[in-house]
Amino acid sequence: xxxxxxxxxxxxxxxxxxxxxxxxxxxxxxxxxxxxxxxxxxxxxxxxxxxxxxxxxxxxxxxxxxxxxxxxxxxxxxxxxxxxxxxxxxxxxxxxxxxxxxxxxxxxxxxxxxxxxxxxxxxxxxxxxxxxxxxxxxxxxxxxxxxxxxxxxxxxxxxxxxxxxxxxxxxxxxxxxxxxxxxxxxxxxxx
Amino acid sequence: xxxxxxxxxxxxxxxxxxxxxxxxxxxxxxxxxxxxxxxxxxxxxxxxxxxxxxxxxxxxxxxxxxxxxxxxxxxxxxxxxxxxxxxxxxxxxxxxxxxxxxxxxxxxxxxxxxxxxxxxxxxxxxxxxxxxxxxxxxxxxxxxxxxxxxxxxxxxxxxxxxxxxxxxxxxxxxxxxxxxxxxxxxxxxxxxxxxxxxxxxxxxxxxxxxxxxxxxxxxxxxxxxxxxxxxxxxxxxxxxxxxxxxxxxxxxxxxxxxxxxxxxxxxxxxxxxxxxxxxxxxxxxxxxxxxxxxxxxxxxxxxxxxxxxxxxxxxxxxxxxxxxxxxxxxxxxxxxxxxxxxxxxxxxxxxxxxxxxxxxxxxxxxxxxxxxxxxxxxxxxxxxxxxxxxxxxxxxxxxxxxxxxxxxxxxxxxxxxxxxxxxxxxxxxxxxxxxxxxxxxxxxxxxxxxxxxxxxxxxxxxxxxxxxxxxxxxxxxxxxxxxxxxxxxxxxxxxxxxxxxxxxxxxxxxxxxxxxxxxxxxxxxxxxxx
Numbered sequence: 278x279x280x281x282x283x284x285x286x287x288x289x290x291x292x293x294x295x296x297x298x299x300x301x302x303x304x305x306x307x308x309x310x311x312x313x314x315x316x317x318x319x320x321x322x323x324x325x326x327x328x329x330x331x332x333x334x335x336x337x338x339x340x341x342x343x344x345x346x347x348x349x350x351x352x353x354x355x356x357x358x359x360x361x362x363x364x365x366x367x368x369x370x371x372x373x374x375x376x377x378x379x380x381x382x383x384x385x386x387x388x389x390x391x392x393x394x395x396x397x398x399x400x401x402x403x404x405x406x407x408x409x410x411x412x413x414x415x416x417x418x419x420x421x422x423x424x425x426x427x428x429x430x431x432x433x434x435x436x437x438x439x440x441x442x443x444x445x446x447x448x449x450x451x452x453x454x455x456x457x458x459x460x461x462x463x464x465x466x467x468x
Numbered sequence: 469x470x471x472x473x474x475x476x477x478x479x480x481x482x483x484x485x486x487x488x489x490x491x492x493x494x495x496x497x498x499x500x501x502x503x504x505x506x507x508x509x510x511x512x513x514x515x516x517x518x519x520x521x522x523x524x525x526x527x528x529x530x531x532x533x534x535x536x537x538x539x540x541x542x543x544x545x546x547x548x549x550x551x552x553x554x555x556x557x558x559x560x561x562x563x564x565x566x567x568x569x570x571x572x573x574x575x576x577x578x579x580x581x582x583x584x585x586x587x588x589x590x591x592x593x594x595x596x597x598x599x600x601x602x603x604x605x606x607x608x609x610x611x612x613x614x615x616x617x618x619x620x621x622x623x624x625x626x627x628x629x630x631x632x633x634x635x636x637x638x639x640x641x642x643x644x645x646x647x648x649x650x651x652x653x654x655x656x657x658x659x660x661x662x663x664x665x666x667x668x669x670x671x672x673x674x675x676x677x678x679x680x681x682x683x684x685x686x687x688x689x690x691x692x693x694x695x696x697x698x699x700x701x702x703x704x705x706x707x708x709x710x711x712x713x714x715x716x717x718x719x720x721x722x723x724x725x726x727x728x729x730x731x732x733x734x735x736x737x738x739x740x741x742x743x744x745x746x747x748x749x750x751x752x753x754x755x756x757x758x759x760x761x762x763x764x765x766x767x768x769x770x771x772x773x774x775x776x777x778x779x780x781x782x783x784x785x786x787x788x789x790x791x792x793x794x795x796x797x798x799x800x801x802x803x804x805x806x807x808x809x810x811x812x813x814x815x816x817x818x819x820x821x822x823x824x825x826x827x828x829x830x831x832x833x834x835x836x837x838x839x840x841x842x843x844x845x846x847x848x849x850x851x852x853x854x855x856x857x858x859x860x861x862x863x864x865x866x867x868x869x870x871x872x873x874x875x876x877x878x879x880x881x882x883x884x885x886x887x888x889x890x891x892x893x894x895x896x897x898x899x900x901x902x903x904x905x906x907x908x909x910x911x912x913x914x915x916x917x918x919x920x921x922x923x924x925x926x927x928x929x930x931x932x933x934x935x936x937x938x939x940x941x942x943x944x945x946x947x948x949x950x951x952x953x954x955x956x957x958x959x960x961x962x963x964x965x966x967x968x969x970x971x972x973x974x975x976x977x978x979x980x981x982x983x984x985x986x987x988x989x990x991x992x993x994x995x996x997x998x
Contacts, residue, residue, distance in 0.1 A: 345822040367544065374554035374717060378865040382562060414823050421902055429902070429925035430562050436822045444830065445544040445813035452827070453812035454834035458541035459780055462658045465469045466539050466666050 320391065328373035329380070330365065333391035333405075338368055338439065340405035344413035345439035348452045360448055367442035386431050399428075471667050473536040474679055483682040485532065488691035488711035491722045497687065499525040500996060502707060502728035504694045504743065507574020508981035509965035510734030511673025511681075512615070513989040518684035520993035525726060526681065527709060528690040529739070530571035531716050534674070538664035543813045546663035549716075550578050552738075555814075559854070560865040563924035564764065565817065566738075567932040571664075572690050573674030574736065576978060579932070580661050580783040580809070581650040581670055583621040584975035585612045585983070593797040593847060598970035599943045601951045608983055615982040619651040619671040626657070628781025630807050633772065633837040635786045637892035643790035648806075650782065651978075659780045659809055691716055692724055695862065697731060697747040697961070704731045704961045730960045730996060732989075737761075737934035737967040741856040742864035744938065744948075750957035753945045756938065757856035761846040761972035762868060762931035766878050767808070767818060768885035769829075769838050770894035771906070776837045783809035784976075791841075791884055792974060798848050801877025803841040804975060805884065810838055818900055820928045838900075839888060841881035843874065846936065846971035850874075856937050870929075875922035882920070886913045900928040933977050938967040953988040964988060 324335055342361045343349045349357050372383060390396050393403070400416040402408045408416075420432030443449050450457055457463075479485050486495075500522040503510045514526045533549055547555035550571045557566040569575035586608065594600035615621070625647055627635055638645035651671040661670055668675045682688060694709040707726040710719040733740045741757035749756065788805040795802075810818065810833065818838065819829050829836070845851045854868030870878070882899045887910055889897045896906040897913050901920050907913035920926070941947025944956040953968055955961040964985045966977050973980050 345826065347823055347827045370548055371554045371556045374548070375556050376553055376859065376863040376865070377861045378560055378859040378863065379553070379556070379558060379562065381859075410823075417822060426923070426925055433820065433902075433925055434562055436820065437817055440816040440819070440822060440826055441813050444816035445547060447542075449812055449830075453815070453830045454832070455779060455812050458660070459658045462656050462660075462666070463541055466471055466541075468469060 327365075327369045330369045330372070331387070331391065334387045335365060336405040337387065337390055338365055340408050340413055341417075341435060341439045342443070344410045344417065345436055346443040348443070348449070360443070360446065363446055363448075364439070364442040367445055368438050371438065371442070383434065386434070471535050471539070473534050474668060474675055475532065475534045476536065478679060478682055484685075484687040485682070486687065486689040487532065488689060488722070488724070489714045489716075489720065491711045491720070491724075494723050494725070496725045496727065497525050497689070498727045499523045499687070500728060501525075501730045501732060502527065502726045503732045503734055504707065505574060505734035505736060505739065505965060506572050506673060506678060506688070506690075507569065507734065507736060507965065508576050508673065508978050509985045510732070511573065511576065511677040512982050512985040513732055513734060513964050514681035514686055515677035516986060516989040517993050517996075518681040518686045520997055522993060522996055524681060524686040525728070526678070526686055526688045527692055527694055527726070528572050528688070529693045529712070529735070530569075530574075530690065532572045532688070532690045533577070533664060535664070535666055535668050538660075538666040541658070541660045541663060541666055543663060543811045546578065547813065550664055559868045561867075561924065564762070564868055564929040564931055566762075566866070566934070567930065568736065568738070568934060572678065572688065573672045575932075576672035577664055577674045578662050579672075579976070579978060581652055582784045582787070582806070582976035583616070583619070583649045583651045583979040586980040587793075587974045589793055589797045590971065590974050594970050598939065599941045599946060600970060601942055603951060603984065603987075608987070611983040611987040612979065615979060615986050616649070619676055619982065620653040621649045621651045621979065623647040624650045624652075624782055624785040626782070627785040628659070629774065629776045630778040630781070630809065630837050631784065631786040633770065633776070633889065633892045633894075634788065634805060634807050634839060637888035638788050638790065640891040641888065643788055643888070645786055645788045645790070648785050648787050650785070655782065657782055659783055661783055662809065662811075689724070693719070694726075694743060695746060697743065697749065699747065699749065699958055702957060702959050704958050707731060730962065730992070733938070733961065733963045734965045736965050737937045738856055738864045738866055740963060740965055740967045741937035742858060742862070745856070745858050746862045749955070749961075751948070752957070755946065755948050758937065759846060759852060759939060759970075760854040760856055760866060760868065760937045761935040761969065762854065763842040763933040763935075763972050764845060764870065764874060764878070765840050765842055765930040765932065766881055766927060767838050767840045767900040767930075768882060768889060769819070769836060769898055769900060770889035770892075771832055771835050771896045772837050772892075772894055773835070775834055777834055778807075778810040778836055778838065791880070792844065800880070801851065801874060802844045802974065803877060803881045803884075804844070805888070806840055806842065808838055808840050810836060818928065820900065820902065837889070837894070839885040841885060842933070842976075843877050843881065844972050844974040845874065848873070853936055870924065878922055878927060879917065879920075882917045883914060886910065886917065902926045902928070933966070933972070935966045935969040935972050935977060938963045939970040940968045941970060952991055953984075962988070962992060
């Protein structure tokens with residue numbers, strides 16, 4: 278069996294018994310969260326130019342991007358903003374193309390993380406834009422190391438969306454040792 | 469050197485191709501045969517029935533994408549335009565990623581060209597255990613030969629470095645290994661099969677059977693989602709579809725009505741059961757959408773001393789069946805070993821790491837080789853497969869759980885792959901599992917695998933092969949269709965795709981679908997010509 282550790286199974290320093298209340302599934306926690314906090318209508322609509330991502334989701338993925346993809350630190354700020362913008366568009370396009378069943382699950386996860394008190398309990402992060410790389414990595418590490426499949430699933434989907442959205446972009450190719458489309462063929466076909 | 473675009477030329481010469489996104493008013497289409505889905509099953513059926521002189525309409529939910537748009541050889545474009553759910557399709561719990569095509573040609577437009585005949589033990593198992601008739605090795609031989617000839621299937625004898633790792637490992641260990649037959653003609657050996665072949669060398673349905681069907685008067689309608697079959701008194705009376713907008717996802721509000729003497733469902737093992745479920749097709753024995761098989765795939769990653777460039781060259785050319793039939797068709801789970809190509813995007817999904825680990829592993833990609841195991845599911849009771857059901861909007865969801873029996877197979881597959889990679893000279897190896905780390909010796913890796921939790925979301929799981937859910941059997945209590953693909957309760961409905969398989973195949977399934985469809989569509993054509 279995987280080694281059990283207190284660190285791996287607690288969130289934001291909370292012991293496991295408190296964590297259990299939200300570990301049984303996102304749905305219950307979400308119902309609870311929205312009942313406590315509520316959500317403004319503008320926060321529930323896609324950002325202008327996006328089909329799926331709400332304002333809070335954009336903040337989350339913008340904070341996750343440099344934590345998942347360290348390469349972003351090698352770009353100057355202007356370039357980094359452009360690349361993160363492209364990553365967000367890839368993530369949005371992917372989520373918009375998902376079938377309803379998957380969309381609902383992802384939406385539950387993102388809505389849950391958009392509720393500040395629940396976010397803090399579940400991830401140890403107060404505001405996404407203030408978290409920084411180490412705190413975001415610690416959040417993902419805890420979720421993926423948790424004994425709760427729901428959190429493992431959430432951690433995996435956030436990592437996968439963030440990582441693939443970068444490595445699907447040509448800007449990633451030098452950092453993956455990929456020279457790009459096989460040159461002789463590409464040149465022949467496109468000449 | 470410009471590559472001629474088959475469709476630009478064909479449409480100019482009068483092919484009947486309708487893009488649903490351009491429709492502004494309701495349409496009614498009439499045909500002898502309406503085929504829903506243009507992949508391995510629908511493509512072959514369209515050619516055979518058109519050549520038999522029948523009027524065919526071929527309906528495809530995805531868009532028509534042709535070599536003109538494959539010229540960029542770009543992974544992001546391919547993922548977003550050629551795959552179901554932009555490459556993000558997954559089982560309902562998100563635990564297993566599903567790679568499945570979604571454009572004219574279906575998965576044949578994006579698959580890696582491996583073309584195996586249905587293994588003899590699989591055919592024997594169907595006859596003995598599932599009351600399937602007419603598909604013995606001898607029965608199928610002429611149909612496989614026909615399709616192999618039609619699609620130029622031949623052994624590929626020049627493995628790239630990635631496939632050579634598998635070959636070398638098997639040779640060192642004395643394990644069975646063989647060259648893979650591929651359906652290519654004039655292949656440039658670039659490795660871009662998964663993004664749509666830019667030189668029309670892959671003999672997908674897109675460039676082979678569908679053009680012949682169109683030359684013979686068939687009508688192709690793409691970007692149309694068939695919602696329902698109407699039926700009464702054991703007959704399908706018509707089908708209704710919704711045209712999709714340019715995004716290929718949202719309905720435009722324009723409806724299509726399709727009238728035909730005979731209907732063929734060929735949307736693959738997720739979309740075909742979903743269509744029949746939405747249609748309320750009779751299912752007196754509760755077989756519809758049940759026993760869905762996926763060849764669960766697990767992987768192991770190796771860093772090699774030599775340059776691999778796992779993105780270049782024919783993606784699959786070597787396979788090993790050493791662990792596939794150790795106990796015949798039943799017994800502990802068998803698996804086939806192959807390699808996947810690794811481009812940066814899909815590679816990031818396989819690595820499933822972040823931060824420092826992702827950065828280092830991505831940078832090592834040119835020296836990375838991966839081996840995958842296709843687990844042969846559905847042959848014993850302990851491997852019941854999954855189930856297709858519907859979301860609120862009628863879209864499909866696939867439930868798939870891994871039993872202890874399957875996890876035991878996963879563990880053995882990990883062990884085999886890692887042993888093989890070290891035998892082939894790997895410096896460091898790790899399984900694609902969240903809790904695994906790189907090990908530098910076979911012994912250390914073996915100990916790590918023994919301790920890995922065999923759980924969803926910890927093991928990284930994929931599938932690219934969807935089968936079952938409309939299984940064939942002569943016994944209506946055991947199958948949705950008979951051995952010829954005819955629906956047991958609806959007289960003028962056939963199913964011709966991977967969903968008719970009573971078990972998984974035990975090899976990449978495209979040639980199994982081609983051969984079986986050729987046989988069944990030929991019989992259907994004769995019957996309809998009467």
